[in-house]
Amino acid sequence: MRPLTRLFPVLALVLLATLPARATTPQHFTLDNGLELVVIEDRRAPVVTQMIWYRVGAADEAPGQSGIAHYLEHLLFKATDTMEQGEFSATVEAQGGRDNAFTSWDYTAYHQRVASDRLELMMQMEADRMVNLRLDRSDWLPERAVILEERGQVLESRPDAVFNEQMRAALFQNHRYGVPIIGWRHEMEQLDDVIAESFYRTHYAPNNAVLIIAGDVDAAQALELAQRHYGPIPANPDLPPRARPQEPPQHAERRLTLRDARVGQPYVSRLYLAPSRQAGDQREAAAFQVLAGLLGGSAQTSVLERRLTYDEGVSLSAWAGYMGTAVDHGVFSLGIMPAPGVDMQEAEDALDRALADFIENGVDMEQLERVRMMLRAAVIYEQDNATSRARTIGADLATGLTLEDSQSWIDILQDITPDEILAAARQLDRRASVTGWLMGEE
Known part of the structure; x- marks a missing residue:
């Protein structure tokens, strides 16, 4: 029997040989309003994924407002000027698709995966909530209870999660990476629609976003659809730079x-x-x-x-x-x-x-x-x-x-x-x- 260690070079060659022939090089575009667009063509199945990434996350929150980036992620599934509360996800589901979102310290992202002939509808809805969120029409207070319950279930109920939270808080002496993405409970309890609206108007803009379209789509078609639905949204001329407090030299473990x-x-x-x-x-x-x-x-x-x-x-x-x-x-x-x-x-x-x-x-x-x-x-x-x-x-x-x-x-x-x-x-x-x-x- 051949030693296992000698099989690794052969396995590497096999993997290289089986790289999907239709996996194409991503194409990059920038719209006039600053929105970046990346298109990844992959025609093996008639499905497409749309992901919109905003360059804002938990590390960009103001002191005392921890959790607002994640809270706003939840609120973006509420009402807009043209959609009722919950209509976004209901529409995606009605098209046979799936959608979700996630928040990190450095970004917030929203995504849908649908049949490729539903891409334009997804772009239309995502572009709508980039600019037309209506928290005055939304039931934002119960959603705050949802994120507080989420903190209790996924973090406070697990000693390993509490431990990891405390570890990061000790590692970062000054940077916001030491603040949990979901937020500190006592600060989460103070979040409201006014804070969320301000955070949204400041950071959710095409010149602070990256749009990824991947799957059964032609790059020229994706660019044309992006220009049609995202292109008319004006850039935010007052988009602030990412001015975060940095770590000082650390001298003691x-x-x-x-x-x-x-x-x-x-x-x-x-x-x-x-x-x-x-x-x-x-x-x-x-x-x-x-x-x-x-x-x-x-x-x-x-x-x-x-x-x-x-x-x-x-x-x-x-x-x-x-x-x-x-x-x-x-x-x-x-x-x-x-x-x-x-x-x-x-x-x-x-x-x-x-x-x-x-x-x-x-x-x-x-x-x-x-x-x-x-x-x-x-x-x-x-x-x-x-x-x-x-x-x-x-x-x-x-x-x-x-x-x-x-x-x-x-x-x-x-x-x-x-x-x-x-x-x-x-x-x-x-x-x-x-x-x-x-x-x-x-």
């Missing part, structure tokens, strides 16, 4: 412990400040992405899993991650879940030794090749889904990258050298980190 009787399995988590992807210069961020793949990755490629779980037996699981698609700061994470009989300090010490030894011993080239193959395979599989491509490109453009940056990301990942990876690992500074222990009650 932070530590926290959260105890909760509901915790079944304790674990150690550490977050570091890290660079984010930068337009025209993504190599440093790419080095952190590959580093996370080497340290975390899968059971076959993970340095931490192989050493701490299989060799030393001190962990049930160990992991690493990197979130670098952000306007201002990336976050690199490490973690370990101790095996029975191993206390938290022993587990944390073992994690630190594994990282130090990795930096000391260097990158194993065979493992690096596996990680490169897995990263490339993930991108190739993504090409097989027009909605996934739309989501990736939309997030990139909404955080300040260009279409060229988005398209070249995988090639940069493949080109990162062992020296660059080790340089990234050495940048993980405990003075710019927070380490947390999530535990049950004593």
